[in-house]
Every structure is written in C-alpha cells, then in structure tokens.
Amino acid sequence: MDKQEKKIKNPFANFGLSKDRDYFVENLSTLVSSGMPVVDALDAIGGEIRSKRMKKIINTVKEEIENGSAIWKALERSGLFKDYTISLIRLGESSGRLVENLKVVSVEDQKERIFRSKLRSAMMYPVFVMGITVIIGVGIAWFILPKLATVFGQLKIELPLITKILIAVGAFLGQYGQFVAPAFILFVILLIYFIFFFAKTKVFGEIILFLTPGVKDLMKEVEIARFGYLLGTLLGAGLTVTQALDSLSDATDFVKYRRLYRHMLVSVEDGNSFQKSFSSFKNSSKLIPMPIQQLIVTGEKSGSLSDTLIKIGENFENKSDTTTKNLTIILEPILLVIVWFGVLAVAFAVILPIYGLIGGLNPN
16 A cells, blocks of 8 residues: 555656666665765765755655664655665665665666667657658648648639648638647647557557567567566565566556566466466567577576576667667658658649649640
C-alpha cells in the first residue's frame, strides 16, 4: 500500500531533476567508495549542485540520516529513485555492502541513460523529417492554396476532383487559416503526446513503433539489453528473483514487456521455473527470442543465471549499437515515400487543370 501511495502522490514533484539525480548518484558512489562518510559526501555534493530544489532534497536527506534514519529510508522519502535502486541500497546497508551496491546503482543508472539515449537518437531523424514536412505542408496550405484556388476558380474548364478538393481547402484556409493552422499544429502535438507519452494510451504508440521497420528491432534489442543487465545485476547484488523481476517491471518503458515481467513475477512466486514462466506467456518468443530463453533456462539450471543475463545484456547492447547506426538508412526510403506522396498529390492537383486548359486551347 505504501508503494502505491508513493507512486501516485505528486508525480511531478521531481520533474526536471534527472540530470541532477544522475550527478548525485554518480558522485555519491565515488565519494563513499573513497571512504568518505555518507553525511560528508552529501555535504560535498550539495555544495556543487546548482538546483535549489535538489539542494533542498539533499539537505533533507542529510538531516534525516543525522537524526538516525536509515540511508535507504531517507533516499526513498526523497522520491528521486526507482524501487530497485532503493532495494539495492537497503540490501547493501543491511549486509555491509553499501559501497559495492552504490557502485552497482551508478553503473545501472549509466546503462539506463545509454539505453534511453539510443531510443531518442534513433527517433530524432524521423521526427525531424516528419515535423518539417508538417510545417511546410501547413505553410503551403495556408499561404499558397488560397491563391491557387482563386486562379483555378476563374478557369472555364471542368476541374478534376483532386483540384476541386484543393480549391475547397484553399478557400477555407484563406478565410479561417489564422485559426485552423495553429489549431492543427496543436492537435498534432497533442496527438503525439497521447499516442507516445501519456501512460494510459501510449500502448498505441508502442504498437506503431513495433510495426516500424528498423525501429522495432532497436526497441527489442534495447529492452533485452536492459533485461539482461538489470536482472543479472540485481540478482548478483543479492536481491531475490521476485524482487528483481518486480524492479524490472517498474524500470521498463514498454507495456508489452511490463506484462511479461509481471507474469514471470507471479509465476515464479507460485514456484515455477523461468522455463515454465516463459512457456505459459502467450507469444513470449516475440518479446524475448527462443535462443535467449534457452540461454536463461540453462543459466538457471547451472546456477549461473546472473552471469548469463549480464552476458546477454552485453551482447544485445552491441547489437543495438549497430542497429542505431543503420536505422537512418532503413527509415530514409520510407520517409521519402511519405513525402513523395504528399508532393505528388499537390503536383497533380496543380498540373491537371493546366493540362486541361492547354487541351481546350488546341484548335483541333
């Protein structure tokens, strides 16, 4: 119940602090590893942080620790960290491995930044191209179509359907363009937000991305790399399988994979093996390929599950590097075809009536 309340309460409280948080984790790990007490490390980090909000959070954490609170509890109350981070720090604090587990937290944060960066950089090119296309399209429709509508409206010939549509759109925009164009751009922005970012509807955006050539391969490789690294590292640090799977389901960005991890969590809690957990989830091989599942099952049976998962993470991180580099080459023809269809439609609408007018002037 506490966990649910923590997630629901004020989700935007720490919005915009991701870079400061990364800096905090990295430096806390380094300073504590050098032998500096946690309170002194917090003082040192707080002196370097510029964000007033982050300074306040660090001071609050420091005061709670000085008043006898456990480190993990003080960090949990800050709301800055994911559950698996708190679990690692809690386990490290209770087992005397706080320094080692802080290093693990730092490495996992770095990996998470790398994975997210790959997805953002991969989507930057298509988003940029489509954004420019929409802006140019709105500009043409707003400033050029009304003038073309006036010209074609004066022609004494039968106009093609596509040209009639062009004239109607041009006339409408000529009269209401100052309202329609901004409203359309706002609509596109809201549509993108609800499809790709809003928690309750972003599953539709995932479906689109998982159907896009190149992008679906990158998303799968990044998620399997995260799966291997995070699950392997958490198990290696001493978390139980159920704790690690619970943390993994909270860490992933993809609804499909979250459902798989939740299913595995329930299945393992019921006493089932990874093999049975995979086989009882419909189409699990589409999310985690069968050869990878077999490697995981083999690692589980041999007692080397943590090492096997980390190797899988390394392998798929290398694969995702190659896919990221090739993604522009894969997407470029698709984007060109989309832009080409838009240009072709406008060209036909303009050229066909001109061709008909020239034919009407022919004396024969």
